[in-house]
Amino acid sequence: MRQEAPLRAGEELPPLEIPVTRTLIVAGALASRDYQDVHHDPELARQKGSPDIFMNILTTNGLVGRYVTDHFGPTAVLRRVAIRLGAPNHPGDTMVLTGTVEQVDGDTATVRVAGSNALGHHVTGTVTVTVPPAAPSGGAG
Amino acid sequence: MGEDELGARLKAYEGRAATVAGVGKDPVNLPMIRHWCEAMGDTNPAYTGPDAVAPPTMLQAWIMGGLSGHGGHSQAYDELSALLDEAGCTSIVATDCEQEYLRPLRPGDEITFDSVIESVSDRKTTKLGTGYFVTTRTNVRVGPDLVGTHRFRVLKYAPAPRPRKPPPRPRPVVNRDNAGFWAGVAEHRLLIQRCTGCGTLRFPWLPGCNHCGCPDWDTVEASGEGTVFSYVVMHHPPFPAFDPPYAVALVELTEGVRMISNVVGLPCDKVRTGLPVRLEFRSYDDELTLPVFRALEEAV
Numbered sequence: 001m002r003q004e005a006p007l008r009a010g011e012e013l014p015p016l017e018i019p020v021t022r023t024l025i026v027a028g029a030l031a032s033r034d035y036q037d038v039h040h041d042p043e044l045a046r047q048k049g050s051p052d053i054f055m056n057i058l059t060t061n062g063l064v065g066r067y068v069t070d071h072f073g074p075t076a077v078l079r080r081v082a083i084r085l086g087a088p089n090h091p092g093d094t095m096v097l098t099g100t101v102e103q104v105d106g107d108t109a110t111v112r113v114a115g116s117n118a119l120g121h122h123v124t125g126t127v128t129v130t131v132p133p134a135a136p137s138g139g140a141g
Numbered sequence: 142m143g144e145d146e147l148g149a150r151l152k153a154y155e156g157r158a159a160t161v162a163g164v165g166k167d168p169v170n171l172p173m174i175r176h177w178c179e180a181m182g183d184t185n186p187a188y189t190g191p192d193a194v195a196p197p198t199m200l201q202a203w204i205m206g207g208l209s210g211h212g213g214h215s216q217a218y219d220e221l222s223a224l225l226d227e228a229g230c231t232s233i234v235a236t237d238c239e240q241e242y243l244r245p246l247r248p249g250d251e252i253t254f255d256s257v258i259e260s261v262s263d264r265k266t267t268k269l270g271t272g273y274f275v276t277t278r279t280n281v282r283v284g285p286d287l288v289g290t291h292r293f294r295v296l297k298y299a300p301a302p303r304p305r306k307p308p309p310r311p312r313p314v315v316n317r318d319n320a321g322f323w324a325g326v327a328e329h330r331l332l333i334q335r336c337t338g339c340g341t342l343r344f345p346w347l348p349g350c351n352h353c354g355c356p357d358w359d360t361v362e363a364s365g366e367g368t369v370f371s372y373v374v375m376h377h378p379p380f381p382a383f384d385p386p387y388a389v390a391l392v393e394l395t396e397g398v399r400m401i402s403n404v405v406g407l408p409c410d411k412v413r414t415g416l417p418v419r420l421e422f423r424s425y426d427d428e429l430t431l432p433v434f435r436a437l438e439e440a441v
């Protein structure tokens with residue numbers, strides 16, 4: 001987790017590697033109540049023009065949110081998440097999430113996030129997050 | 142339907158309600174939050190314990206229809222979907238999601254929502270297929286309070302046919318009686334059986350001579366010259382490994398025997414009886430080489 005440094009435009013978040021397993025794709029789809037067959041049934045996914053099942057957008061959204069709050073800590077509050085999907089995440093892929101603080105306005109930062117796999121960008125987007133200043137720590141009350 | 146007459150009909154749905162008075166199937170609850178966090182690998186302590194809030198990115202999960210489907214879709218949305226389905230755009234993939242979170246959701250919050258069809262794109266061709274992007278915007282409420290907004294774009298599309306690798310050509314059945322022939326093919330030699338009793342050539346390979354009944358034989362290597370004795374052009378039924386139409390010819394070799402093979406190097410409608418052909422060996426895959434006959438250029 002990030003230390004108590006002030007928010008700074010240009011700050012880069014450490015990359016996060018997400019192994020895209022079949023289990024992650026199916027667990028993410030079910031946890032998001034998404035029963036579209038392309039997220040759990042390889043045969044039906046193939047009939048619809050995809051080589052295998054692929055990650056649903058809600059899981060991608062959840063992972064992007066996690067990536068940002070993992071970095072800024074449990075007091076960080078997500079205000080806005082806007083993502084666009086590109087190359088699909090298939091079982092066996094590894095998605096690497098990267099992020100850069102693009103803009104800072106008081107205690108609120110806009111982070112540009114991208115998640116790439118071997119095919120290119122799976123996801124690009126921006127996350128707006130409020131990070132309250134750290135409470136003065138310790139202190140001899 | 143004409144050159145994007147469908148698109149015009151779809152555009153008429155812009156601005157119409159997609160969901161009216163939708164109700165979340167479950168109130169915001171800890172078990173669903175925990176399942177989400179497990180799936181996402183999210184260990185943020187804000188999502189556990191007595192003061193837990195829901196991960197904001199779960200917003201859409203609270204309004205999903207799940208296996209039992211949505212109840213709250215408007216007639217307009219159903220019509221739009223039906224129009225797309227009828228046009229073959231039966232597949233759907235989400236492309237964009239934009240969410241704003243106005244306040245955290247907490248266990249016990251009862252969700253209601255309504256949504257509007259914000260826009261329908263022109264017809265687009267993508268890697269997946271051709272279709273239309275449909276954007277909806279959903280307001281999510283708890284009681285009277287707007288707690289989040291959710292803009293969602295999907296591509297409803299007709300799947301592009303996937304270029305499928307054709308299955309391999311059928312393998313020859315190699316047995317004791319014809320193994321010598323296939324051994325010859327492996328060396329790019331076309332071997333004709335010859336009866337050692339009476340000298341009669343025979344093809345295809347057989348255990349004995351039709352002329353004198355003698356079981357003994359040796360072989361003669363065909364020169365490779367021949368003519369089309371007869372042929373058919375196969376149109377139907379199609380076999381997966383073949384690409385009709387194609388010519389199947391009965392080729393008479395200069396040695397006098399006839400064999401069935403393909404004529405290559407010539408459109409199948411140009412194959413004629415009497416066409417001079419010459420043997421060649423064609424490799425169809427790593428394990429299959431077959432003798433075929435090429436139309437001689439001077440004759441074409």
Ligand SMILES: [Zn+2]
Nearest residue numbers: 336339350353
């Ligand atoms: Zn004989």
